[in-house]
Amino acid sequence: MKAEAGEIRAEGWTCASCGSPLELLPADIAYMGSSFQVELPRCRKCGFTLIPQDLAEGKMLEVEKLLEDK
Amino acid sequence: MNTDAGQVPYSTPSALFLYETRSLCPICLQSLPARIERRGDAVFLSRDCPEHGPFSGLIWKGEPDFAFWKRPRQDCPPSAGAQNSVERTNKGCPGDCGPCFGHTQSPCTVLFEITRYCNLNCPVCFASALPAEAGMEMENAGELKERLRRIRALAGEVVLQFSGGEPTLHPDLPELVREANGLFPAVQLNSNGLLLAEKPDLARALAAAGLSWVFLQFDGTRDDIYRRLRGRPLLDIKLAALRNCREANLPVVLVPTLAKGVNDQDLGNILRLGLSLAPGVRGLHLQPMTISGRNLPCLIGGENLDLTLPETLQAICAQSGGLMRPEHASPPGCEHERCSFHCRYRLTPTGQLVPMRDTGGDCCPAPGKTGCCTLGNAEESGKSREETGRVLSDRPGARRAVDLVGMVWSAPDHSPADKEKIDAFDAFIAEARAQVFSVTCMAFQDCRTVDLERLRGCCVFVYAHPDRLVPFCAYNMSGLDGRSLHR
Numbered sequence: 001m002k003a004e005a006g007e008i009r010a011e012g013w014t015c016a017s018c019g020s021p022l023e024l025l026p027a028d029i030a031y032m033g034s035s036f037q038v039e040l041p042r043c044r045k046c047g048f049t050l051i052p053q054d055l056a057e058g059k060m061l062e063v064e065k066l067l068e069d070k
Numbered sequence: 071m072n073t074d075a076g077q078v079p080y081s082t083p084s085a086l087f088l089y090e091t092r093s094l095c096p097i098c099l100q101s102l103p104a105r106i107e108r109r110g111d112a113v114f115l116s117r118d119c120p121e122h123g124p125f126s127g128l129i130w131k132g133e134p135d136f137a138f139w140k141r142p143r144q145d146c147p148p149s150a151g152a153q154n155s156v157e158r159t160n161k162g163c164p165g166d167c168g169p170c171f172g173h174t175q176s177p178c179t180v181l182f183e184i185t186r187y188c189n190l191n192c193p194v195c196f197a198s199a200l201p202a203e204a205g206m207e208m209e210n211a212g213e214l215k216e217r218l219r220r221i222r223a224l225a226g227e228v229v230l231q232f233s234g235g236e237p238t239l240h241p242d243l244p245e246l247v248r249e250a251n252g253l254f255p256a257v258q259l260n261s262n263g264l265l266l267a268e269k270p271d272l273a274r275a276l277a278a279a280g281l282s283w284v285f286l287q288f289d290g291t292r293d294d295i296y297r298r299l300r301g302r303p304l305l306d307i308k309l310a311a312l313r314n315c316r317e318a319n320l321p322v323v324l325v326p327t328l329a330k331g332v333n334d335q336d337l338g339n340i341l342r343l344g345l346s347l348a349p350g351v352r353g354l355h356l357q358p359m360t361i362s363g364r365n366l367p368c369l370i371g372g373e374n375l376d377l378t379l380p381e382t383l384q385a386i387c388a389q390s391g392g393l394m395r396p397e398h399a400s401p402p403g404c405e406h407e408r409c410s411f412h413c414r415y416r417l418t419p420t421g422q423l424v425p426m427r428d429t430g431g432d433c434c435p436a437p438g439k440t441g442c443c444t445l446g447n448a449e450e451s452g453k454s455r456e457e458t459g460r461v462l463s464d465r466p467g468a469r470r471a472v473d474l475v476g477m478v479w480s481a482p483d484h485s486p487a488d489k490e491k492i493d494a495f496d497a498f499i500a501e502a503r504a505q506v507f508s509v510t511c512m513a514f515q516d517c518r519t520v521d522l523e524r525l526r527g528c529c530v531f532v533y534a535h536p537d538r539l540v541p542f543c544a545y546n547m548s549g550l551d552g553r554s555l556h557r
Binding site for chain 2: 011034035037038039060062063065066067068
């Protein structure tokens with residue numbers, strides 16, 4: 001597993017749309033009938049969410065493999 | 071032409087032509103144009119051999135209807151390395167299997183037969199294994215390891231299955247598993263379980279060597295079934311093998327060979343036994359019997375023992391006490407759609423099976439649309455996966471199949487390093503891997519049912535002499551007169 005929840009940081013990231021700093025905020029992620037509430041770097045103003053590469057290629061990919069069809 | 075198991079009188083007036091394909095004469099195995107024809111709720115593969123006359127083999131019966139069992143699939147030909155194992159084609163499909171450039175799917179599983187000896191003498195052996203005997207010669211581990219490396223070079227990242235004969239007879243099996251574990255993402259053992267039952271140390275040694283799971287031949291919960299299919303009562307031995315694997319933390323998939331009238335009415339009992347032993351037992355993998363190898367004479371002129379894919383699905387659902395429903399089943403995205411079905415569940419603490427995919431909607435896209443199971447085309451567009459930023463669902467069918475069976479059939483060992491920081495993804499992964507239970511079915515083809523379109527889409531290969539990959543059904547294909555295509 002590449003990414004652990006504790007490793008996700010919002011510091012240093014800014015929203016490309018409005019320039020606001022990202023903050024760790026709750027995000028609802030839905031995939032193939034399952035939903036997950038996790039904290040991710042988000043823009044409080046625009047609502048844009050950053051999914052770090054390690055998370056996408058780590059836990060999210062593992063979840064995808066469990067849910068998707070053969 | 072007689073009307074043996076699974077066949078009906080040729081071309082009755084009610085036959086409805088569906089489409090053309092190619093098949094083989096069931097006797098001389100020559101390639102022939104063929105017709106897919108419907109008669110009521112049954113579908114047949116019909117062809118005419120100039121030498122042996124007309125023949126019609128049953129390929130589908132009942133619900134889900136033939137017309138609706140579809141799965142969009144992109145061709146994903148084997149790598150150039152695998153294709154190069156055939157220098158040229160001269161006999162035509164499937165006589166040149168290597169695979170050739172006409173094959174449309176990459177390998178997801180490769181069988182490696184490390185011995186021809188077996189400690190059972192099953193009347194239904196498709197491999198025509200030799201009886202185990204004192205002083206039987208085994209190839210040395212060094213040569214077999216070299217072949218493992220050749221398989222890796224030819225096939226890439228596949229599930230490596232040790233097979234035979236009975237592979238546990240090889241004294242160096244743990245050493246070979248350790249070697250394979252360093253080469254392949256998953257290592258599977260296909261076993262009758264006799265030595266796993268007799269030697270608890272063997273299961274422990276295999277687990278320590280990195281074996282991912284055991285495909286345990288498990289035909290039923292009654293000894294009369296084993297007497298019929300295997301020639302002797304074996305239930306106690308199978309249960310002992312299961313106990314030893316469980317104690318060694320070695321996952322097991324129960325693999326029944328199904329024959330109508332012999333054990334198809336025991337499917338519900340096999341399911342309940344498997345569920346009672348979960349998560350050590352990770353699922354059932356049903357294999358309706360085909361005729362090839364040694365089982366030819368025991369079926370020809372005998373009873374109809376055939377079960378088609380939909381009949382098998384209906385049978386297990388009907389016997390499941392409401393746990394399984396036909397709509398839980400999906401066609402595969404790796405092998406040809408008519409080769410298998412799979413149902414993936416979460417087994418709840420109260421013993422219910424909850425489908426692990428949203429069966430309320432269609433995950434497969436309409437033609438021309440993008441769906442959640444659309445096969446990736448990032449590479450085709452000239453961009454790498456990293457460049458497109460796509461991670462989800464852009465893996466080819468064979469790669470997805472390898473990943474999926476690795477998640478579903480291997481031991482549930484997900485444990486986040488820091489339990490204080492478990493998030494919703496961690497919780498889902500841990501729960502799903504501990505509770506997942508799969509019911510899958512693989513309908514192999516034989517000389518009566520072989521459709522070359524299906525064969526070209528095959529992703530299960532046998533590593534064959536000399537140094538080539540042959541689709542499983544082609545490798546085991548025998549004509550009704552006993553002649554063999556590749557063995």
